[in-house]
Amino acid sequence: MEPTTLAIAGTGLFLAGIIKGATGLGYASCALPFLVLAIGLKPAMALVLAPAIATNISLVVTTGHLRETVEKFYPMYFAMVPGIVAGLLLLLWVDQSVAIKVLGVVILCYVLLGLARPAFALEEHLRSPLQAPTGLLNGIVTGLTGSQVVPLLPYVMALQLDPNRTVQAINMGVIISTAVLSVGLYFAGILTMQLAGGSLAAIVPALIGTSIGVRLREAISVARFRQIVLLTLLGIGLVMLLR
Numbered sequence: 001m002e003p004t005t006l007a008i009a010g011t012g013l014f015l016a017g018i019i020k021g022a023t024g025l026g027y028a029s030c031a032l033p034f035l036v037l038a039i040g041l042k043p044a045m046a047l048v049l050a051p052a053i054a055t056n057i058s059l060v061v062t063t064g065h066l067r068e069t070v071e072k073f074y075p076m077y078f079a080m081v082p083g084i085v086a087g088l089l090l091l092l093w094v095d096q097s098v099a100i101k102v103l104g105v106v107i108l109c110y111v112l113l114g115l116a117r118p119a120f121a122l123e124e125h126l127r128s129p130l131q132a133p134t135g136l137l138n139g140i141v142t143g144l145t146g147s148q149v150v151p152l153l154p155y156v157m158a159l160q161l162d163p164n165r166t167v168q169a170i171n172m173g174v175i176i177s178t179a180v181l182s183v184g185l186y187f188a189g190i191l192t193m194q195l196a197g198g199s200l201a202a203i204v205p206a207l208i209g210t211s212i213g214v215r216l217r218e219a220i221s222v223a224r225f226r227q228i229v230l231l232t233l234l235g236i237g238l239v240m241l242l243r
C-alpha cells in the first residue's frame with residue numbers, strides 16, 4: 001500500500017475500534033465502509049478479519065452463557081457455513097462494484113435498525129424454524145460483503161433476550177462467520193500472506209481504539225455518539241450505492 005492509503009486504512013481501523021468500544025456496534029460493519037473506500041472491497045474483507053475476531057472474542061469469554069448459547073443457536077451457526085461458501089462464490093462471480101453496492105444496502109439497513117431500534121418480537125413457534133434460514137442468508141451476505149450483522153442482528157433482537165444473552169448470541173455468530181470467512185478467503189486467493197500480516201497488525205489500532213472508546217462511554221453521551229456514528233455510516237453507505 002502507498003503511505004496515504006495505509007494511513008486511511010489504519011485510521012479506519014482505529015476509528016472502528018473507538019466506535020466498537022463506545023457504542024457496542026459491530027466492528028467489521030463500522031470498519032468496512034472506511035476500508036472499502038480506501039483499498040477496495042476484497043482486500044478490505046481480508047484486512048478486517050483479525051481485528052474483528054479480537055474485538056469480539058473478549059465479549060464471548062466475559063459475557064457468560066456460552067454453552068447455553070451454542071446449544072440453543074447451533075442450527076443457525078451451522079447454516080452460516082454453506083451460506084458463506086455461496087456468498088464467496090458470488091463475490092468471485094459478480095463485478096466488485098455490485099458487491100460494494102450490496103454492502104452499501106447492508107450498511108443502510110444496519111444504520112436504520114440502529115436509529116429506529118424497533119421493538120418487534122418473534123412469536124415462539126417461529127423462532128426455531130427461522131434459525132437455519134437466518135444463518136444461511138447471513139452467511140451469504142457475509143461471504144459477498146464481509147459484513148456479518150444482517151439478518152443476524154434483527155433476528156436475535158426480535159427474540160427479546162436479556163442483554164448478556166443477546167450480546168453472546170450475536171458475537172458468537174460474528175466470530176464463527178469470521179473464522180469461516182477467513183478460510184474461504186484464503187482458498188479463494190483473496191487472503192494473501194501480505195494481507196494476513198496486515199490483518200494481524202491491524203489488531204493493535206483496533207484494540208487501542210476500543211480501549212479509548214470504552215473510556216469515552218464515561219465522558220460523553222453514548223446515545224448521542226451512537227447517533228453521530230450511525231449518521232456517518234449512513235452517508236458512507238449512500239456513497240457506496242452511488243459509486
